[in-house]
Every structure is written in C-alpha cells, then in structure tokens.
Amino acid sequence: MILLFDLDGTVLTFDGNAPGPGRTSMGRASVALFGVDHTAGIRFAGGTDHGIARAVLERAGLPFEPANVDRFLDAYVEELARVLENRAYRPVGDVASAVSACAARGACVGLATGNLRRGAQLKLASAGLEGVFDLDRGGYGCDHELRAEVVRAGIRRCGGGADVIVIGDTRQDVEAARAVSARCVGVAVNQASRDELAAAGADAIVDACDDTLVEAIFTLR
Ligand SMILES: [Mg+2]
Incomplete structure (x- = not known):
C-alpha cells in the first residue's frame, strides 16, 4: 500500500491572516x-x-x-x-505519529505535492517535520504541472503498485487520485475544505493528520 500526502492544507498550514x-x-x-x-x-x-x-x-x-x-x-x-525566517508553518495534527503508525502497518509513505521538492523541504522544516517524510519518495510540482502526473511520479518513486491512497485537502487531490485509479482520504482544516472534498467524492474525510486519519486509511481497505 502506498500513501501519498499532499502538503499545504493537509500536512501543514499557517496561522494568522492569508496570504501565508x-x-x-x-x-x-x-x-x-x-x-x-x-x-x-x-x-x-x-x-x-x-x-x-x-x-x-x-x-x-x-x-x-x-x-x-x-x-x-x-x-x-x-x-x-x-x-520562513519570520513566519512558520505548523503541522495539521500529530503528523509524525500518524506517519509512523502508517509505516508500522506496512504502508510505503510518500508525498504528492504541488510544491517544488526544495519548497517542500523548506516548508516541512519550518513546520518541524524534517525527517518525517522521505523526500526521495515523492512526486512534486517540479515533476509536472498536472497534479495527476505528480501523483504518478510519487507512485513510481514509492516503487509502484496498484493500492494507492492520496491524502489531500482539495478537489484537485481527489481528481488526481481518481485519474490514477487511487482512492483519496481528505483532511479538512475548515468547513470550506470539508464541503469541497465531500462534493468531489473523497472516500473519507478527517480533521487532521492524526490517529483518526490512520483509522480512516486502514478501514478503507
Ligand atoms: Mg493542499
């Protein structure tokens, strides 16, 4: 099983007023x-x-x-x-524990993010999540401008496989998952995100990357 995490709005977010x-x-x-x-x-x-x-x-x-x-x-x-020297990202839940729980249950954990790899690295470090994800197992915004191709790159770098779940916060994450015959678990930090994910047909929706996410992923099976 391959789990591909989006970053912005899913794994990390910012406090205070937009723009972040x-x-x-x-x-x-x-x-x-x-x-x-x-x-x-x-x-x-x-x-x-x-x-x-x-x-x-x-x-x-x-x-x-x-x-x-x-x-x-x-x-x-x-x-x-x-x-980022003056304004930090923060994790959406206990991301480190959720990722290690998924890995402990046999999942290959990677990323499918629209960020450049270098941008992803900076944002993860800012949120205190350096080392939680293996950046070599990721699809990035520098691989392709289309999100479905970013997901494909992530799958390839996780060694390939048919059992794939994308974890994301927008309809684009759901659509990209569908495009590669994967499922999608939504993480909604607010009601607008929850509504968007539900309308797009996410297979499950949780509030944060915590034990509720782990539960949702492994009850989809
Ligand atoms: Mg996002």
Missing part, C-alpha cells in the same frame, strides 16, 4: 522579477508550482519555457526561505 508564507513568497518573486504581483487572483490551493508559474508567466507576457519557469521559481524559493 507560500503565496507571499510567490507574490514577492513576481514583484522582484516583473515589478507587478501577477499572482493576484490565482487559486493556489490544489495547484502546482509549475501551474502557478505558467499563469504568472502568461500574465507577464513570457513563454512557459524552462528558463523562464526556473528563473521565477528560483526567485520564489529564495523568497520562501527568507519569509
């Missing part, structure tokens, strides 16, 4: 490179960093090609490291 560290950093990168915050109005939740880069580059009138994508996302990662 991720969106703040994307906006600053856009201002630094283009003089304008081209991220305004873009939905980040459920997206991928390459997908966000495509939207920003389009607004900046630049082609979606590797040199432009890298330039923007390199600037973003630099900003993210800076922003």
Whole structure:
C-alpha cells in the first residue's frame, strides 16, 4: 500500500491572516522579477508550482519555457526561505505519529505535492517535520504541472503498485487520485475544505493528520 500526502492544507498550514508564507513568497518573486504581483487572483490551493508559474508567466507576457519557469521559481524559493525566517508553518495534527503508525502497518509513505521538492523541504522544516517524510519518495510540482502526473511520479518513486491512497485537502487531490485509479482520504482544516472534498467524492474525510486519519486509511481497505 502506498500513501501519498499532499502538503499545504493537509500536512501543514499557517496561522494568522492569508496570504501565508507560500503565496507571499510567490507574490514577492513576481514583484522582484516583473515589478507587478501577477499572482493576484490565482487559486493556489490544489495547484502546482509549475501551474502557478505558467499563469504568472502568461500574465507577464513570457513563454512557459524552462528558463523562464526556473528563473521565477528560483526567485520564489529564495523568497520562501527568507519569509520562513519570520513566519512558520505548523503541522495539521500529530503528523509524525500518524506517519509512523502508517509505516508500522506496512504502508510505503510518500508525498504528492504541488510544491517544488526544495519548497517542500523548506516548508516541512519550518513546520518541524524534517525527517518525517522521505523526500526521495515523492512526486512534486517540479515533476509536472498536472497534479495527476505528480501523483504518478510519487507512485513510481514509492516503487509502484496498484493500492494507492492520496491524502489531500482539495478537489484537485481527489481528481488526481481518481485519474490514477487511487482512492483519496481528505483532511479538512475548515468547513470550506470539508464541503469541497465531500462534493468531489473523497472516500473519507478527517480533521487532521492524526490517529483518526490512520483509522480512516486502514478501514478503507
Ligand atoms: Mg493542499
């Protein structure tokens, strides 16, 4: 069994007013490179960093090609490291215990996140979750701009297999799971997220990455 965790809104989140560290950093990168915050109005939740880069580059009138994508996302990662010095993420529940409980029951635990691998690493460290996930077992926003492909990359890096559960907080996580014939357990930190996951047809929905999540995963079987 392969378990692929989304990060933002699922494993970690931020306190205080939006925008959080991720969106703040994307906006600053856009201002630094283009003089304008081209991220305004873009939905980040459920997206991928390459997908966000495509939207920003389009607004900046630049082609979606590797040199432009890298330039923007390199600037973003630099900003993210800076922003996280003053504002931290926090785990959504007792993530470390939930992950080790899943691993102890024989699951291969990995990631399927729209973050770049480097961004994922920075966010996990900020939330105090460094070492909880093996980053080599992950699909990332630098693998592909489509979330289903990110999930496929995660499955591949977990050694492949047919029994896959995606754990996420948005309809995009549910849809990506469906696209690869996987199931999806939703983690809803608020009612809006719960409603979205229910409408998308998540197989189960819990409030946090804690023992209720472990229970939901292993009763799906
Ligand atoms: Mg998410």
